[in-house]
Amino acid sequence: MNLKSNKYFFEIQDYLMILLGTLLYGFGFNGFILSNEIITGGLSGICALIYFASGQMIPVSISYFVINIILLAIALKILGLKFLLKTIFGVFSLSASLSLFEMLLPEPIIKNEPFMSIIIGACLCGSGLGLVFSANGSTGGTDIIGAIINKYKNISIGRALLFCDFFIIGSSYVLFHDVEKIVFGFVEMVISNYLLDWVVNGNRQSVQFLIFSQKHDEIVEKILHDMGRGCTILDGTGGYSKRPVKVVVLLAKKSESPAIFRLVKNIDHNAFISQSIVRGVYGEGFDPIKV
Structure with a gap:
């Protein structure tokens, strides 16, 4: 697979992931949250307020x-087209998902169990947005x-969203005059x-x-060809033995860990391996470099 086709493959994969995530969100929101008259944060919470306020x-x-x-x-004018490409697809996809499950799920899936519904709905919505x-x-x-807000003010996106969510959920009291629903909203x-x-x-x-x-050398060869990962060989010296030693440094996704352990064990069952979680890896094969 050449570089160009590889790029298209990952782009298609991203759009399919967004589609799956929005379907999961639409199912969880309509089947467990909206049908129990619970207001959540975000724009979906604002739209739920409009929905109930309009009868x-x-x-x-x-x-x-x-x-x-x-x-x-x-x-589009403030942030530019590049920021919005996948957002536009996400908006259309989620709008279609909400519309679909509005028709399919007019009533709560679990009746007379609002707290359980909120927990299940929150898990589905959170997982969908995560995808x-x-x-x-x-x-x-x-x-x-x-x-x-982040572009013009020294306020992080996360903090700005948190303020919005608190305001939206708190506003549900004006409609329902029910503190319990507000609590459910914050739990969600x-x-x-x-x-x-x-x-x-x-x-x-x-x-x-x-x-x-x-x-x-054999381990590096296998990592390069079987795992498709690059690695680095460092020169070291044993603190006790004073003998020279080679150290293979490898960065990989956590999901690739079992395959790497099996690969090393099959070559040298006496190898010494240290594995640690890294906070962020940016560059080729990982996340884009962030500034």
């Missing part, structure tokens, strides 16, 4: 799409607002954000291997 006359999918079109038009963000995508909404926010971080970080987490072995 359920304006579907969430319609208001979500319309508001996002307005936000995208503003963001979207793992593919470097976005579902628009308050993400765009946060990015615009916490669980959803935790699952989002878990999915994103679990997908991108990298590890560093230090491999000490007399058969380092």
Whole structure:
């Protein structure tokens, strides 16, 4: 597979991941959260407020799409087209997903169990958004607002979104006059954000291997050809023996760890291996370099 086709493959993979994530979100939001009259954070929470305030006359999918079109038009001028490409796809995909599950799931999947529904819905929504963000995508909404605020003010996107979510969930009291629903909304926010971080970080987490072995050349050869990973050989000296030793340094995705351990063990079962979690790895084969 050449470089150009490889690039297209990963682009298609990203869009499929965004599609899957938005379907998961639409299912969790309509089947477990909206049907229990719980207001969440983000633009979906604002649209839920509009939905209930209008006597359920304006579907969430319609208001979500319309508001996002307005936000995208503003963001196009401020943030540029490059930022918005996958966001536009995410907006259309999530709008379609919300519309689909509005028709399929008009009632709660689990009846008379609002707290259990919120936990399940939050897990599904958080996991869905995690898949979207793992593919470097976005579902628009308050993400765009946060990015615009971050561009002009010294406020992080995460903090801006947190302020928005607190305000949106708190506003539900005006409609329902029910503190319990506000509590459920905050529970959903916490669980959803935790699952989002878990999915994103679990997908991108990298590890560093230090491999000490007399058969380092054979190990390097296998890593290059079987794993498709680059590595570096460092010269070291034993602190006790004073003998020269070669150290193979390898950075890989966490999911590749079992294959690397098997590879080294098959070559040299006496090898000494150190594995550690690294906070961030940027460059070819990993995440883009961030400034």
